[in-house]
Amino acid sequence: MPTHKYLVNVTYLEEKNEIYAYFKNEGEQTVKRFSFFPYFILQKDLDTKKVQELLFDFKIKNFSIEQNNKSNKIVSSSFDTLKKISKVLAKTTNKKHLVLAPERTFLIEKNWSYFDTFSFESSDVFEKLSHQKDFGFHLIPEIAFEEALCLNEKQTSFLVEQSVFSTLLKIPLTKIPKTIQEKAEILLENIFFANGGIISWKNDESFYSYNEFAPFGEYDSISKIDFAVIWPQLFSKNFFNIGQESMNCSCCKPIKLDDSHLLPSSRIEVKFNESDSFFESSSNSFALEFHKNNSGKEIRKQKKREFCLKNYPVGPTKKGFNAKLPIDDAKELLDTNLVSLGKNHSSQWFCLNKESFISKEIRLLNKKLFEEKKQALNKENNLFEKPDFQKIFSSILINSMNSLLQELPFQLTNPLSSFFEPKLAKAIIAIQESTLAKFKKFSEKKGYRVLHVNRKNAFVKGFSSLTLTKSFSEELAIPQPQIASFSKQTKLI
C-alpha cells in the first residue's frame, strides 16, 4: 500500500454540508469527509449588524456572520443563498463580494490544491507533503507515463500542463479554460477571495489604453527584448506596491515630485508658456485620452499622419492655460521651459508601509517560481537521463507559472476582467509606459534604435543588446528585461 496519495477530486454535498476529498495513488483510493459550509469574506468596513438587517429586509434568513480579528465571514448552508446575499450587497454597496464554488472555497481555506501529495503512513497521520509529484498514472491510466510520452509527446505534455493549471488554479482538470486570460482571471479570483478582496461594481471613470501598431518590413540585427518578465517583479512591494488598498494611503502622502513612491499615473498641473506647441507624450494612453477629450482632433490626426507618428501628439497648447500632464511629461517639459509648474496636482502614490495583498501574492508566487527554477536547475545535470514525469511536470510548472504571472498585470488592465479597476489599471499601465519610455530614451542615448515597443516586448536594433538591458536595469534599479530573441534579419509583420 503506497504511503502517499494525491488529491484527485473534491466534491461538495449540500444536503449534508460535507466535502468529499478523493486521494489516489495507483490502484489505491481514499475518501475523506469534511464538514463544510460555503462562505465568503465580508468587506472589512461593512457594519455586520447593518448587513444582517439589510439581509433580513430581503427576507434572507439561513445565514450567519462569523466574526474574528482578521475578517468577518458570511456563512450559509446553501450555496444559492450565498450567491443571493452577494447580489444584494452588490446592489446596495456597489461592491461585489466574490462567491466561489464550495469545492474551491474549501481548497483555498485549507491551502490545498489538486494533485497535492498527502501522507497516509497510518490512519492517524494525514498531512500535506510538498515536492512529490508522480501522478502520471492518474492522467494516463492505461499505460506507463514514459510510454505515453514516447507515443504522443504533444498530447501527454498537454495533459501534464492541464494538471499543472489544475494545481495552480485549484480547479478540476475538466474545468481548465483554454486561454491564458481566463486562467489568469481564475488565479485572480483565488487571490481576491483568499484576501477578502472586493470587486468594483460600477466603474464610471474613463479608461484609455493604446497599443502602438507594429512596423512591417525587414530589419537587420533586431533583438526582441522581453519586458513581460519584469512586470510581475515590478508590481510587488520592493518596487511598486500595487493594489487598490495600497494606493493613495493616508500615511505616505508624497511631498515632492521626485518622491520614489509617486506613481507615473500622477497628473501634474502645469501652465503652458507657449501657444500652439505639440509634444509627444511618454504615455500612449494619456496621448489617446487627450486626443479623445480635447479640441483640435483634425490637426492632431493630420500631424500623426504627416510625420508617421505612433500616437497622437499632445497639443496644440494654449499659452497661459493649465493642464494636468503625466509626471514624466511634466518633468521633461519643465526642463525645456515650455511649461511652468502649477499647484493643483492629482498625485497618486503607493503605500511604503503596508503591503497590498496583490503585491504579497505576486511576491509569493515569484518566490515559489524562483524555488522551482532552482530545483529544476539542480536536476538538470544528467543530459542523457530519460525525462520522467517529475521533470516534465517541473518544467511545465515553471512555464505555466511564468505565463500566469506575466498575464496578471494585463488581466488587471483588461476592461473585460471582473477585477478591472480603472485607477489601478491606469497606475499599472502608467508604470509600464513610463518604464518603456525610459528604456527608449536610454537606448537612444546609448546609440541603439528602438523600432517598436508594446507592453510586452521592445524591438531594438543593434548589437550587444544584453549589455544594453543590463546597464538599463542598473541605471533604473529595476529587474533586467530578458533577450527573447536576436536575429540578423527580422521580418516584422
Add this chain to the structure above:
Amino acid sequence: MTKEVLGTVVSTIEGPSPSRVDFVVNKGKAHKGMFVELSYSEGTMIAMVDELIKTNRYFERPDSVKTIGEELEKNFPAADWEFLIAKAKPLGVFTDKLIQRSTFPPSPGAKVYVADDEHIKKFLKLDENGMNLGQIQFHDVLMKPNLSKLLQKHLAILAMSGAGKSYCVSVLLEELLSRTDEQGQIAVIAFDTHGEYTCFGEPTKTHTDFSSKTRVIDARNIKLSLAKIPRYLLDKFLSNLTPVQKRELFRIISKLSQEMKSGVGPFNINAIRSEVKELEPKLATALNFALDDLERLNLFGKIDDPSVLEIAKPGQLTVIDLNGLISQKKKQLIVAYFSEKLFNARRQMRVPPFALLVEEAHNFIPESTAAEHALAKSTLRTIAREGRKFCASLILISQRPKRLDVTTLANCNTNIILRITNPNDLDHIKQSSEGVDSNSSSMISSLRVGEAMIMGEAVSAPTFFKVRERTSAPSKHETTLEESAKKFASNKEKQDDEIAAFL
C-alpha cells in the same frame, strides 16, 4: 456745384500730344504728383502732373536782369507776367463705359481741373474693401488698393534704412489682420529678421490689440523634421561633405524615411548616428563630424514644430522671429524649409492662401551668392514665378534692392517704394520695374519719411501717397539713438544702485 478751373492747356513744342499735356495754372495750386482732368472730344482725360515750371518773360534774359536788377519790378509789371506751367502726363481717357489709353490730344485752350476724387478712385481701380494704406497726396482719396491686385502677383516694399519700411509693413499687416471673413482673410507668415513685428503678438490696451490674431514663434525653438527636409536643401547645407559622404548620408536618410513610413516612426540625429556606426570607420568619422555640426544647430527634431498647418491659418499673422539667431545658415534653412513646405501645402490646397513676408529679402534672395549661402533663393524664386496660380504671395522687403535677385524683383508686380537715395538701387529699380521713369526716380529720392510711391498691378498709375498712422503698438525697435543712450544710462544707474544696496 461747378468745378473750379485749375488751368488751360497751352500749345508748346512737345504738345499737347496723347502723351504730354502742358497747361498754365490760372487759379489755385498745382503740385508735382497731382491728378488733373480735362474734358475733350474723346472723353475725360486723366493726367498726372510730373513737372512744374514757373516762367516770367521779364526774367528770361540774364543780362537785362543783372543790368536793371531791382528796378525791374518797380518799373515794369513783372509780377503780372509770372506763369506757372504744369507738365502733365496723360494716364487715360474716361469714355462712357471704359477707361482707354490716350490716343488723341486735347486742344490747346482746353480747361484743366483738379481730378475728381471719384474719377481718381475709378481710374486707379481702388477698392472700397481694399487695404487702407494711407492718403493720396493732394487729394482727399484713401489709397485702398484691392487685396488681390496688391498681393496676388507679389509685392516688393523697397526703401533705404529708416525711410519707414517697417512702419509701412505694419500698416499693411494691420489691414490684413482687420479683414473679416466676408472680405476674405489670408494667412500671413512673416520672416522677421529683426523682431520688428513681434509687437503684434503682445496684448495692449493703448493701441489696437492684434495679439489674438498673431502668433510669434521664436526661431530658437523651431524644430525641423529631418525626414521632411528636401534633399537639395540638405545637399546645399552640407556643402563641405564629399560626394561619397553625401551619398552615404542620403542613403541612410532614405532608409530611415522608408522605415518611418513602415511604422517605425520619425527619426532624429541619433538614429542616423546608429546607422552611421555600421559604415567603414573613416567615412563614419567624417559623417559624425557633419552630424555634430547639425546637432549643434539645435534645429532638427523628429517632427516639425511648428508645422505649416499651424502657422498658416486664415486671418492669422505668424511672426517667425529670427532675431535671436546668430547663424545665417540656420536662418537660411528655416526660411527655405518653411517657404518650400508652405508652397507645397498650398499647391495641395492644405493651407489657405497666404502671403509670405520676407524681411531683408536681399539676404535670402541675393542676386549673386554661392548656393550654400542662399538656400531659400530657388524656392522663393519659384513662388515668385508660380505662386500667383496657387494664391501664394510674396511680400519682399529690402533696403538694398541692388542686391536683390532681378528675376524675383521683376516678378513682384506691385512695388511700394519709399525714400531711396542710393543711385545704384534706383537704377536697379528702374531696370526691374516698368513704371519707374526718370521723373519718378527723381521723386523717389526726394520722398520724405512716411511718403511712398505705389506702382504696378495694384494701381493703374504710379501714385504718391502718405502712409497712414499705424494703430497697433509701435515696435520696440522704433527708438532714436538719443533715447537708447538715455535708457542705457538710466538702466546702468539703476544697476549700480542695486549693486551698492546689495553690498
